[in-house]
Amino acid sequence: MASVEIIGPAPSTYTRVARMVCEEKAIPYALKQSPPHSPDVSAIHPFGKVPVMRHGDFELCESKAIATYLDLSFPGPKLIPTDPRHAALTEQWVSLVNTKIDGTLVRTYLLNYIFPKTSDGSPDRKVIDAVVPAVRQEIELLDRAVAKGGFLAGDSFTFADINVMPILAYLKNFPESGSAIAAAKSLSAYFDRLAARPSFQKTAPPPRPQAKAS
Numbered sequence: 685m686a687s688v689e690i691i692g693p694a695p696s697t698y699t700r701v702a703r704m705v706c707e708e709k710a711i712p713y714a715l716k717q718s719p720p721h722s723p724d725v726s727a728i729h730p731f732g733k734v735p736v737m738r739h740g741d742f743e744l745c746e747s748k749a750i751a752t753y754l755d756l757s758f759p760g761p762k763l764i765p766t767d768p769r770h771a772a773l774t775e776q777w778v779s780l781v782n783t784k785i786d787g788t789l790v791r792t793y794l795l796n797y798i799f800p801k802t803s804d805g806s807p808d809r810k811v812i813d814a815v816v817p818a819v820r821q822e823i824e825l826l827d828r829a830v831a832k833g834g835f836l837a838g839d840s841f842t843f844a845d846i847n848v849m850p851i852l853a854y855l856k857n858f859p860e861s862g863s864a865i866a867a868a869k870s871l872s873a874y875f876d877r878l879a880a881r882p883s884f885q886k887t888a889p890p891p892r893p894q895a896k897a898s
C-alpha cells in the first residue's frame with residue numbers, strides 16, 4: 685500500500701490532529717511542511733487550508749475527512765466509534781470545536797498573541813480583552829464536558845479528544861487561557877492524562893514564541 689503523506693506545517697493544530705490519528709493507529713506517514721496557500725496545499729484544498737493528505741492517487745482535504753478516511757482504511761484502534769450514540773457524540777464535539785470553539789480560542793485569542801497584526805508587533809489588547817470572557821466560558825464548557833466521563837465523548841478516548849488536544853496545548857502557554865485551564869480542574873487532569881499519550885508526544889511542534897508583554 686502507498687504511504688500516507690500529511691501536508692501542513694507542524695505548528696498547525698489541525699495538521700497535528702491528522703498526525704495524531706496516524707500515530708494512534710501506527711500508520712506510517714510522511715509529513716511535508718508546506719504552508720497554507722502554497723501550491724502543494726491549494727492543489728488539494730479549495731481554500732488553501734492545512735492539512736491536506738495524499739495516499740497513492742487519492743488526495744483529500746479537511747482534518748475530519750482525513751481522520752475518517754484513515755480510521756476506515758487502516759487497522760488499529762477505532763478513533764471514530766461504531767456505536768451510533770458514541771459516534772454521534774464524537775461528531776458533536778468535533779463540530780462544536782471546529783465550528784465555534786476554534787474560532788474563539790485559536791483564530792481570535794491565540795493568533796492575536798502569536799501573529800499580532802498591530803504596527804509594532806505587540807498583541808492587540810483590545811481584541812484579546814474583548815474575547816477573554818468567551819475564552820473563559822468555552823474553557824469552562826470543556827471542563828464540564830470532560831468532568832462526566834473523563835473524555836469529550838462518552839467514557840473512552842476518541843477522535844474528539846485528538847481534535848481538541850493541540851488547542852489546549854497552546855492555550856496553557858498564554859496568560860488568560862493558562863489561568864482558566866489551571867482553574868478548570870477536570871480539564872487540567874484530562875490534559876495531563878492525554879498529553880502522556882505517545883501520539884501527542886511524538887507530534888509536539890517546535891517551541892513557539894511566548895506571549896509578549898503589551
Ligand SMILES: N[C@@H](CCC(=O)N[C@@H](CS)C(=O)NCC(=O)O)C(=O)O
Nearest residue numbers: 696697698720733734735746747748
Ligand atoms: N476546516 C479545516 C480548517 C483547517 C485550518 O483552518 N487550518 C489552518 C491552520 S491550523 C489554516 O490553514 N489556516 C490558514 C487559512 O485559513 O488561510 C480543517 O478541519 O482541516
